[in-house]
Amino acid sequence: MTLNGIDYSLSKETHMLIVKAMSYIKENYNTLKSMEVGRHELGDIHENAFVNVAEYDTKDNPPWESHIKYIDIQMVFEGKESFEIANIDTLTKHGEYDESKDYQDWRGEGTTSLTLLPNNLLTLYPKDAHRVGLHPKGEITHVKKAIVKVPIL
Numbered sequence: 001m002t003l004n005g006i007d008y009s010l011s012k013e014t015h016m017l018i019v020k021a022m023s024y025i026k027e028n029y030n031t032l033k034s035m036e037v038g039r040h041e042l043g044d045i046h047e048n049a050f051v052n053v054a055e056y057d058t059k060d061n062p063p064w065e066s067h068i069k070y071i072d073i074q075m076v077f078e079g080k081e082s083f084e085i086a087n088i089d090t091l092t093k094h095g096e097y098d099e100s101k102d103y104q105d106w107r108g109e110g111t112t113s114l115t116l117l118p119n120n121l122l123t124l125y126p127k128d129a130h131r132v133g134l135h136p137k138g139e140i141t142h143v144k145k146a147i148v149k150v151p152i153l
Contacts, residue, residue: 013153021150033077048151055144058135064106070149072124076116079143082134084110
């Protein structure tokens with residue numbers, strides 16, 4: 001599948017980076033959990049890999065998003081949050097792709113809902129549009145999480 005001129009089939013090298021990132025997360029979970037909010041480079045995985053550590057209260061109506069250059073591995077350290085996920089083929093593209101943020105906005109309905117609890121991991125690929133930070137069971141919760149960004153090679 002091609003979107004914005006990008007082929008979404010993943011190379012063997014990308015699959016190996018995902019495995020490497022999973023091993024890194026397992027071995028460095030407490031380090032990741034103790035990181036300050038913000039972006040941190042993860043050169044041990046790849047020169048272009050990084051982690052975004054975030055802290056926020058869940059929301060009523062977060063936007064849909066997907067990424068072309070990176071695979072997300074999301075994990076919650078504190079609190080819990082719900083996600084909606086849909087294949088981008090079932091949604092309508094909204095606005096232009098922002099290459100500097102690796103961000104595409106979408107409109108439509110989700111096909112899968114789940115709640116991420118501490119110690120859970122969720123891997124999101126380029127075709128996985130997602131709405132993150134939704135209230136689990138309608139209750140506002142405070143979340144601290146990390147999103148490991150694995151580059152697509």
